[in-house]
Amino acid sequence: DAKTTQPNSMESNEEEPVHLPCNHSTISGTDYIHWYRQLPSQGPEYVIHGLTSNVNNRMASLAIAEDRKSSTLILHRATLRDAAVYYCILRAARSNDYKLSFGAGTTVTVRA
Amino acid sequence: NAGVMQNPRHLVRRRGQEARLRCSPMKGHSHVYWYRQLPEEGLKFMVYLQKENIIDESGMPKERFSAEFPKEGPSILRIQQVVRGDSAAYFCASSPEASGSSYNEQFFGPGTRLTVL
Numbered sequence: 001d002a003k004t005t006q007p008n009s010m011e012s013n014e015e016e017p018v019h020l021p022c023n024h025s026t027i028s029g030t031d032y033i034h035w036y037r038q039l040p041s042q043g044p045e046y047v048i049h050g051l052t053s054n055v056n057n058r059m060a061s062l063a064i065a066e067d068r069k070s071s072t073l074i075l076h077r078a079t080l081r082d083a084a085v086y087y088c089i090l091r092a093a094r095s096n097d098y099k100l101s102f103g104a105g106t107t108v109t110v111r112a
Numbered sequence: 113n114a115g116v117m118q119n120p121r122h123l124v125r126r127r128g129q130e131a132r133l134r135c136s137p138m139k140g141h142s143h144v145y146w147y148r149q150l151p152e153e154g155l156k157f158m159v160y161l162q163k164e165n166i167i168d169e170s171g172m173p174k175e176r177f178s179a180e181f182p183k184e185g186p187s188i189l190r191i192q193q194v195v196r197g198d199s200a201a202y203f204c205a206s207s208p209e210a211s212g213s214s215y216n217e218q219f220f221g222p223g224t225r226l227t228v229l
Contacts (some may be wrong), residue, residue: 034217043203043220044155045203087154098145098168100218102155110219 004088009107018075020106022088030093033064033071036100037084044102045088047073072078075108083110114139114176116184116206116221124227125194131141133224137206144187145218146179147171149201161187194228 161181181187205218
């Protein structure tokens with residue numbers, strides 16, 4: 001399975017942007033880049049995903065490098081509610097890739 | 113549309129007892145996944161089920177653990193003769209399809225936190 005590498009932790013101030021990097025140098029051409037997050041004492045929740053182009057939704061933006069070997073999740077204005085562990089996960093676009101492989105993720109702390 | 117429901121949220125068992133964890137997927141979802149999160153560790157895939165079928169149980173311990181997803185009713189993760197090492201958070205997720213394409217995010221429940229005394 002293609003692996004991802006993320007920093008263990010990041011800190012941010014409230015109302016400031018947060019840029020979460022993810023390295024995936026062994027990504028294959030059909031792998032999607034997915035991000036999930038897990039708030040304290042809750043189950044993971046989907047954040048965003050992309051293949052080649054940058055993506056935006058109401059929660060975040062995903063910037064994907066041109067060579068696809070890295071990506072960055074951007075939280076535009078962090079709030080206290082964004083404090084969570086963020087997971088970068090690769091998923092192949094095939095019918096039998098159903099397992100989500102969670103690594104250690106990045107623990108985001110937001111200071112008031 | 114109600115999300116994925118799991119019960120109980122907290123379960124305490126003594127060593128040797130049985131634990132039954134229930135998961136009701138989102139309406140319209142026929143694919144269920146169970147993950148386990150041991151203390152201070154990441155989530156690990158355990159088993160994937162469709163209605164009445166186990167598709168992949170490669171992440172589930174060979175002994176004492178079983179899972180089912182009957183035609184009617186919730187999916188059940190059953191742990192027999194629990195040991196202290198089974199203490200963990202167990203999360204269930206559901207999806208409308210199973211593939212890894214862009215359409216199939218998994219929706220997670222709030223988890224069941226099992227404590228074995």
